[in-house]
Amino acid sequence: MSRETILFVSDAQWTPDAQELADLELALLGAWPADRRLDVRLPEDVSGPVELLDPEGLPLAAYDPATGTVRALDAPTYGAFRHLHLPPATVRAEHPDALGILVDQPLTVDDVTTVVDAEDRTGRRAVLLVRSGPDPLRTVTVPALVRATAAALPGRPIVAVALARRADAQDDRRLTDAVVAAYTDERLALPRTGAPSDAVAAIVAADQPPLDERGLVVFFTGLSGSGKSTIARALYDRVVEDGRRTVTSLDGDVVRHHLSKGLGFSKEDRETNIARIGWVAAEIARHRGLAICSPIAPFDSTRKQVRAMVEDAGGSFALIHVATPLEECERRDRKGLYAKARAGQIPEFTGISSPYEAPSDALVAVDTTGRTVTEVLDEVVGALVAAGLWRDE
Ligand SMILES: Nc1ncnc2c1ncn2[C@@H]1O[C@H](COP(=O)(O)OS(=O)(=O)O)[C@@H](OP(=O)(O)O)[C@H]1O
Ligand SMILES: Nc1ncnc2c1ncn2[C@@H]1O[C@H](COP(=O)(O)OP(=O)(O)O)[C@@H](O)[C@H]1O
Structure with missing residues (x-):
C-alpha cells in the first residue's frame, strides 16, 4: 500500500512502512543487531517517543527516536505462517548446533544436495531461515517460498525471518550476516546453481501464473x-x-x-x-x-x-x-x-x-x-x- 494511504492517528502514533515494520519485528524478536540503530522515519513534527502501529492499527511497540530503541507492546497474531516467526532464543533452544541456511529464492536441486551433504558431513541439522521481509529480488510470494522450501527439504525446521533487503549490497550483506548469526552459530552458503525439482517448480508455477x-x-x-x-x-x-x-x-x-x-x-x-x-x-x-x-x-x-x-x-x-x-x-x-x-x-x-x-x-x-x-x-x-x-x- 502506498505511504499516502497509511493511517496517521495522532502525534504519538505512527504506522511505519513495510521495511521498517520488518526491522521492528526483528528487533522485537531479539534478532536485530545490538550495534545497529533501529531507524523509523517519523513525521517532522514528532520528536518524542511514539507508539508504532501495524497497518491494522494494533500498537506493536513504543519507539524512542532519540535512542532508536523499542519496547514491545503487543504481538501480531495473524499473517500467513505466523507460527514460523520465531525468536532466535527459541530456535537455538530447540535446535542447538544447527546449520543456518538463508533461503531467499526457491531452492534448486544443487542447493538441496549441498544441504544434505553438509548435514551428513557435519552431523548437524539444517534450519531453514526463509527471508520473509520485503525483497524486490524475490520471485515468488513469501507463503509460496515457505511451501517451496518445505517441499525441497521436507522435515527440516523452517523459520520466517523478517529480513528486508537493503538497496546497498554491502549493507545488506552486513545485516544479513548479523541476523543469521543471531539464529545459528554456523551458516551454510548455497551454490544457487541449477534448477528446482519438479515439486518446487510446480509450487512456483502455481504462485506465479503467466x-x-x-x-x-x-x-x-x-x-x-x-x-x-x-x-x-x-x-x-x-x-x-x-x-x-x-x-x-x-x-x-x-x-x-x-x-x-x-x-x-x-x-x-x-x-x-x-x-x-x-x-x-x-x-x-x-x-x-x-x-x-x-x-x-x-x-x-x-x-x-x-x-x-x-x-x-x-x-x-x-x-x-x-x-x-x-x-x-x-x-x-x-x-x-x-x-x-x-x-x-x-x-x-x-x-x-x-x-x-x-x-x-x-x-x-x-x-x-x-x-x-x-x-x-x-x-x-x-x-x-x-x-x-x-x-x-
Ligand atoms: N462536475 C462534474 N464533472 C464531471 N462529470 C460530472 C460532473 N457532474 C456530473 N458528472 C457526470 O458524472 C460522470 C463522472 O463521474 P466519475 O465518477 O467518472 O468522475 S470522477 O472520476 O469521480 O471524477 C460523468 O459521466 P461520464 O460522461 O460517463 O464521464 C458525468 O455524466
Ligand atoms: N470511436 C468511438 N469510441 C467511443 N465512443 C464513440 C466513438 N465514436 C463516437 N462515439 C460516441 O461518443 C460518445 C461517448 O460517450 P461515453 O462512452 O458515455 O463517454 P464517457 O463514458 O467517456 O463519458 C457516445 O455517444 C459514442 O457513441
Missing part, C-alpha cells in the same frame, strides 16, 4: 463524453464472448449509483470515488479476475495509488487514456452536461471548471474522433496483447 492469467485491471480515463463507457462496454462484451475469463465492470456512472452514492465532484469526493473503485478492482485482481473501470479519474496521483493497490495485490494495471479532445466531447455532449457547465449550471465540471491531468503512464492513448468503436477497441486489445496481458485466440 502474465495473461494474472489479475488484470483495465482502467479507462478521460473526459466526460470521450468514449470511456462505450469502449469499456465493447471490451467487456468481447471478453464475455471469448469466454476464457470472468469480468467485472466498474463504470463511472454506474459506480456513482451504488458504491459511491452520495459523493459529489469536489477533488476530495472524486479521490474517494476513485480510491473505492481501486480498492474493489485490486480485490478482483487478487483473485486473478479481470476488472474494467471507466471513471473520469482526473488526478494523476489518485490513478497512481490505484496502480499501486492493484500491483500490491499481484495484478497488472493497464491504464488506457481515452484522449478524445475536449472540443469533440463538447460537440457530442450526449447528456447536455457541457452546455449546462458552460452556462455555469454545473460547478467543477471536468475540462471546463475542474482540471483533467492527462496521464504520462498510459499503456495506450486513443482518440476516438472520427473512428468506429471497433477500430478503437482493436487498438486497445492490441496494446494489451503487445504488453503480454492478453492472449488472442
Whole structure:
C-alpha cells in the first residue's frame, strides 16, 4: 500500500512502512543487531517517543527516536505462517548446533544436495531461515517460498525471518550476516546453481501464473463524453464472448449509483470515488479476475495509488487514456452536461471548471474522433496483447 494511504492517528502514533515494520519485528524478536540503530522515519513534527502501529492499527511497540530503541507492546497474531516467526532464543533452544541456511529464492536441486551433504558431513541439522521481509529480488510470494522450501527439504525446521533487503549490497550483506548469526552459530552458503525439482517448480508455477492469467485491471480515463463507457462496454462484451475469463465492470456512472452514492465532484469526493473503485478492482485482481473501470479519474496521483493497490495485490494495471479532445466531447455532449457547465449550471465540471491531468503512464492513448468503436477497441486489445496481458485466440 502506498505511504499516502497509511493511517496517521495522532502525534504519538505512527504506522511505519513495510521495511521498517520488518526491522521492528526483528528487533522485537531479539534478532536485530545490538550495534545497529533501529531507524523509523517519523513525521517532522514528532520528536518524542511514539507508539508504532501495524497497518491494522494494533500498537506493536513504543519507539524512542532519540535512542532508536523499542519496547514491545503487543504481538501480531495473524499473517500467513505466523507460527514460523520465531525468536532466535527459541530456535537455538530447540535446535542447538544447527546449520543456518538463508533461503531467499526457491531452492534448486544443487542447493538441496549441498544441504544434505553438509548435514551428513557435519552431523548437524539444517534450519531453514526463509527471508520473509520485503525483497524486490524475490520471485515468488513469501507463503509460496515457505511451501517451496518445505517441499525441497521436507522435515527440516523452517523459520520466517523478517529480513528486508537493503538497496546497498554491502549493507545488506552486513545485516544479513548479523541476523543469521543471531539464529545459528554456523551458516551454510548455497551454490544457487541449477534448477528446482519438479515439486518446487510446480509450487512456483502455481504462485506465479503467466502474465495473461494474472489479475488484470483495465482502467479507462478521460473526459466526460470521450468514449470511456462505450469502449469499456465493447471490451467487456468481447471478453464475455471469448469466454476464457470472468469480468467485472466498474463504470463511472454506474459506480456513482451504488458504491459511491452520495459523493459529489469536489477533488476530495472524486479521490474517494476513485480510491473505492481501486480498492474493489485490486480485490478482483487478487483473485486473478479481470476488472474494467471507466471513471473520469482526473488526478494523476489518485490513478497512481490505484496502480499501486492493484500491483500490491499481484495484478497488472493497464491504464488506457481515452484522449478524445475536449472540443469533440463538447460537440457530442450526449447528456447536455457541457452546455449546462458552460452556462455555469454545473460547478467543477471536468475540462471546463475542474482540471483533467492527462496521464504520462498510459499503456495506450486513443482518440476516438472520427473512428468506429471497433477500430478503437482493436487498438486497445492490441496494446494489451503487445504488453503480454492478453492472449488472442
Ligand atoms: N462536475 C462534474 N464533472 C464531471 N462529470 C460530472 C460532473 N457532474 C456530473 N458528472 C457526470 O458524472 C460522470 C463522472 O463521474 P466519475 O465518477 O467518472 O468522475 S470522477 O472520476 O469521480 O471524477 C460523468 O459521466 P461520464 O460522461 O460517463 O464521464 C458525468 O455524466
Ligand atoms: N470511436 C468511438 N469510441 C467511443 N465512443 C464513440 C466513438 N465514436 C463516437 N462515439 C460516441 O461518443 C460518445 C461517448 O460517450 P461515453 O462512452 O458515455 O463517454 P464517457 O463514458 O467517456 O463519458 C457516445 O455517444 C459514442 O457513441
